[in-house]
Amino acid sequence: MVDDDYNVVEIIEGVGTAFESVRYADMDGNGVLEIIVGWQMSAGLKHMSIFSLRDFHNILLANAEFSWLTVCDMTGDGSDDVVVLRLPSVETGAVAEIFHLMPDGELVRAETRLSSGIDTISRVLTGRLIDGVPALFIESEGRFDEGGLVTDVCVYFDGNFTNISIHGASGISEETVRTHMLSTDINEDGIIKVPIPRLLKAQSETPYYAIDWYVFDSTGDSRLSLTTYHNINDGWFLILPFDWRGKVSLRRDDAVAGERSIIFSFIAGDDGPYEDFLKIYKLSGGQAEDRAMQPGRVMILSEGSAVYAFELLAAPNSFGLTINETLIKENFRLIYSDWLTG
Numbered sequence: 156m157v158d159d160d161y162n163v164v165e166i167i168e169g170v171g172t173a174f175e176s177v178r179y180a181d182m183d184g185n186g187v188l189e190i191i192v193g194w195q196m197s198a199g200l201k202h203m204s205i206f207s208l209r210d211f212h213n214i215l216l217a218n219a220e221f222s223w224l225t226v227c228d229m230t231g232d233g234s235d236d237v238v239v240l241r242l243p244s245v246e247t248g249a250v251a252e253i254f255h256l257m258p259d260g261e262l263v264r265a266e267t268r269l270s271s272g273i274d275t276i277s278r279v280l281t282g283r284l285i286d287g288v289p290a291l292f293i294e295s296e297g298r299f300d301e302g303g304l305v306t307d308v309c310v311y312f313d314g315n316f317t318n319i320s321i322h323g324a325s326g327i328s329e330e331t332v333r334t335h336m337l338s339t340d341i342n343e344d345g346i347i348k349v350p351i352p353r354l355l356k357a358q359s360e361t362p363y364y365a366i367d368w369y370v371f372d373s374t375g376d377s378r379l380s381l382t383t384y385h386n387i388n389d390g391w392f393l394i395l396p397f398d399w400r401g402k403v404s405l406r407r408d409d410a411v412a413g414e415r416s417i418i419f420s421f422i423a424g425d426d427g428p429y430e431d432f433l434k435i436y437k438l439s440g441g442q443a444e445d446r447a448m449q450p451g452r453v454m455i456l457s458e459g460s461a462v463y464a465f466e467l468l469a470a471p472n473s474f475g476l477t478i479n480e481t482l483i484k485e486n487f488r489l490i491y492s493d494w495l496t497g
Contacts, residue, residue, distance in 0.1 A: 167192060167206055167213055175201050180226045180235035182207075182256035189216070189256065191237055193224055203239055205254060205262075216262045217254050227281040229253060229311040231289045236311070238291060240269070240276055248326070249273050251293065251309050253316045265316035269307045271326035273297035277304070278337055282347035288312065288373040290319075292338050292347050299327060302334035306349050308371050319375035330377055336366065341383065342394070346370050348380050356404045356422055358429055363405040365395060385490060389415050389437040391463060394486035396477040403476075404429055413440035421474040432469035432478055435487075438462040453480055455487050463487065 167190065175193030182189045187208060194202040203224055205216040221239035229236045237254040241247075249269035256262050273295035280292040293307040307328050308320040320328035336350040348368035355363045363384075370380045382400065385392040395403070404420045415437045420429040438446050439461055447454040447464035455463040465487075471479040 167204075170194065170196070170202075172196065176224065178224075178226050180237065182235050182237070182254075183258050183260065184232070184234040185258070191224070191226065193221070203237075205237060207256075207260075216256070217264060219252060219254075223276045223279060225279050225281070225291070227289075227291065229289050229291065230255065231287075238309075240279070240293060242273065242276070243271075249295075251291070251307070251316070251318070253311055255311065263314060265311070265314065267309055267316045267318045268321070268326065269293060269318065270295065270297070270299075270305045270321065270328050272299055273305065280338060280347055282340060283345055284308075284310070284372050285346055285370045285378075286372045290347070290371070290373075292349070294337055299332045301329075301332040304333050304335065304337075306331040306338050308349075308375075310373055312373065319371060319373065322375060330369070336385075341368055342381060346380070349377075353382075358404050358406045358420065358427075361407070365400075366392075384417075386417055386435075386437075387490065389417075390458075390461070390490050391435070391437065392488050392490055393435065393483070394488070396482065396486075398475070398477055402474070408434070413443070414438055414446070418468075421469075421476060423474075430469065430474065432467065432473055432476070433483065434466045434468055435483075436464045436466070438464060453484070455484060458489060 173195040175195045178191040179188040190206045192204045196202050201221050203219050203221050206213040207216055219239050222242045223240040225238050226235050238251060240251050243249045248271055250266045251269055252266040254264050274297045277294045277296055284290050288310055291309045295305055296303050299305060305328050307318050309318050320331055331349045333351055338347055338349045340347055348370050350366045350368050352364040353367050355365055366383045366385055368380045369377045371377050382395045383392045384395055402422055404422050406418050408416045408418055417435050418431050419433040420431045443462040447462045452464045452466045465483050
């Protein structure tokens, strides 16, 4: 600004039919923002340019084609990095490429492969692994033996950009392949978790699934963090204690108007019998709160026109399982729609 007016000191030009996006990021920590321009080249082709402004003149640092672009701190040093994702082409497979600007102005770029067989990128999350390392979680749809959704987990360390979730010769992050549900920090402890559905033993032809949520460390090793049951239709989920694993079955009971419920049962043997111990309700309609506090029932919360409650159908800690009112109240959550793929 000169004399209370703005003057043009530099013009950034490029080729393309339109701007795809313009982002600003301090990539080297010097307090001056770099400019990341995305150009729309055609319906299926996008091009990215990174510019640095020095003495009011732009300097082109890098160019790259991309399908998806994100700006995040992959090194944990407080400065932004640029990551572009490219879907597979006739010549190459899908890749992620990082652009990291050193304090001395040197631009470092490195790439790593994404899972073979992906067709589209659904979502990109930034977060941390269990050992505190920043990571990029790339959720893609494609053609895989165990489902149509996969998560690639990428980290940048000591100049190396690595997809830590690809282990075998298949070129696929096989541990994260599934049919539905997106990764998230479901219990809000700061660590992103990848959901893997697991079929429960059934009391009817209707299938019910538990969701096992896995976390990773920077070497690519994974471990089970927690397990949940999600009642998508009624909008709630329950964090299941580890000692319920392999010992619990579910069924639905909607026999009473305005009362939708799920019954949890202990499996005494491979083929039963099934012994009920917990019933969780979604109540609606007239006097829903009063019905939530009928004898034996415990109201959890009221959300809009719905009231949620539960009932212990067996004594606390029956069958050697952790079962009590406090646990159910603390482990009950509402579902957010962005965890689902459709």
